[in-house]
Amino acid sequence: MKNTNLLHAMDNIDPRLILDAAPDIPRKKRVNKRWVKWASLAACLCLIAIAAFTITLKLNDRGDIVDNVLPTDIDHIIWSSELGPDIDSKEEFSEWNGFFVDPSLYDALQKDSDEYIAVMMTRADGRKIEETESDELLAKTLNRDYHNGNLYLFVTRDQFLHWNLDNKGDYLFCLASRSAYEGAVTEGPAEEKDPVTGSLA
Amino acid sequence: MEDKQIVELYWARSETAISETEKKYGRYCHYIAYQILYSDEDAREVVNDTYLKVWNTVPPQRPDSLKAYVGTISRQLSLNRYEGQHTQKRGGQVSLVLDELSECIPDHDSGADFGERVALSDALNRFLWALPQRTRNIFVRRYFYLSTVAEIANDFSMKESNVTMHLLRTRNKLKDFLNKEGFDL
Numbered sequence: 001m002k003n004t005n006l007l008h009a010m011d012n013i014d015p016r017l018i019l020d021a022a023p024d025i026p027r028k029k030r031v032n033k034r035w036v037k038w039a040s041l042a043a044c045l046c047l048i049a050i051a052a053f054t055i056t057l058k059l060n061d062r063g064d065i066v067d068n069v070l071p072t073d074i075d076h077i078i079w080s081s082e083l084g085p086d087i088d089s090k091e092e093f094s095e096w097n098g099f100f101v102d103p104s105l106y107d108a109l110q111k112d113s114d115e116y117i118a119v120m121m122t123r124a125d126g127r128k129i130e131e132t133e134s135d136e137l138l139a140k141t142l143n144r145d146y147h148n149g150n151l152y153l154f155v156t157r158d159q160f161l162h163w164n165l166d167n168k169g170d171y172l173f174c175l176a177s178r179s180a181y182e183g184a185v186t187e188g189p190a191e192e193k194d195p196v197t198g199s200l201a
Numbered sequence: 202m203e204d205k206q207i208v209e210l211y212w213a214r215s216e217t218a219i220s221e222t223e224k225k226y227g228r229y230c231h232y233i234a235y236q237i238l239y240s241d242e243d244a245r246e247v248v249n250d251t252y253l254k255v256w257n258t259v260p261p262q263r264p265d266s267l268k269a270y271v272g273t274i275s276r277q278l279s280l281n282r283y284e285g286q287h288t289q290k291r292g293g294q295v296s297l298v299l300d301e302l303s304e305c306i307p308d309h310d311s312g313a314d315f316g317e318r319v320a321l322s323d324a325l326n327r328f329l330w331a332l333p334q335r336t337r338n339i340f341v342r343r344y345f346y347l348s349t350v351a352e353i354a355n356d357f358s359m360k361e362s363n364v365t366m367h368l369l370r371t372r373n374k375l376k377d378f379l380n381k382e383g384f385d386l
């Protein structure tokens with residue numbers, strides 16, 4: 001074992017010598033807890049803001065379609081991602097997929113096939129429907145109109161209720177009475193066509 | 202809080218004394234222990250043992266300088282722990298310092314009696330007080346605090362080679378001094 005006498009003897013040196021030579025030990029940088037608290041709060045607020053912004057953007061994506069594409073002055077329109085409402089009674093048809101239904105639409109649906117309902121289709125993801133695509137979608141069976149990537153269809157009550165369309169979830173639909181549609185869309189359907197076959201009247 | 206007030210708390214057996222000691226000298230004790238043990242965990246344990254030893258020895262002790270007192274206890278406990286662990290390969294300054302000091306007192310007897318230790322400490326004190334302050338502080342920094350040569354060089358604005366040379370000359374002086382004092386070298 002190495003001699004430690006001198007090393008231990010240093011324990012007994014005059015305390016004044018120890019104090020005189022004492023090293024200046026740097027303080028550890030303390031984390032400012034107050035700063036951390038406020039930073040955490042700010043980070044939380046940022047996260048909330050980002051989340052809110054993202055959600056708003058997503059909602060606006062859908063909203064943009066509604067605002068930009070819909071002929072907004074059509075009365076009593078209904079947007080929905082689904083079709084096929086239960087319209088057994090006027091009272092029960094007061095709401096459709098969470099939307100208020102004006103009685104005039106109910107009346108329109110109750111009428112014979114000479115009164116058509118305007119259905120506007122657009123993609124749920126906001127992309128435009130190509131005019132040629134509408135043929136594939138609808139197999140040229142329905143009377144339709146095409147404006148700015150939106151497809152306007154004129155369907156009868158029965159067609160509306162039993163409309164069998166693939167990939168419904170990809171589209172949004174807007175309903176209005178035919179008369180309301182014609183009053184709102186200035187260009188209107190170019191020609192009066194048979195609503196079912198699409199042939200000219 | 203002043204040292205005297207803290208010592209009074211020890212005498213009053215108030216546990217606040219320990220927290221005040223920790224607040225004032227915790228880092229100082231840790232530094233001393235770490236320089237010897239080179240392990241943060243061991244150093245923390247030694248610092249806690251230091252508080253316990255101070256609690257058990259004050260009273261009856263009433264140290265004039267609490268700082269020197271806790272520092273010395275930390276150093277003693279650290280050296281004891283180091284010697285208990287010395288078979289393990291460890292870093293730190295102890296083995297280097299022992300090598301350096303072996304020039305002054307050779308490895309002939311590690312079990313020197315109490316009287317010889319007291320005499321050695323007394324001689325050491327006289328030797329140190331006779332040195333110029335700067336030289337003395339450098340020596341104490343190296344052989345009491347076991348500060349590294351690089352650290353001393355930084356604190357005293359010197360080159361490391363100058364510190365090494367300074368320490369060598371002081372050790373040679375100490376060797377001559379102890380020789381004249383009749384210590385068996």
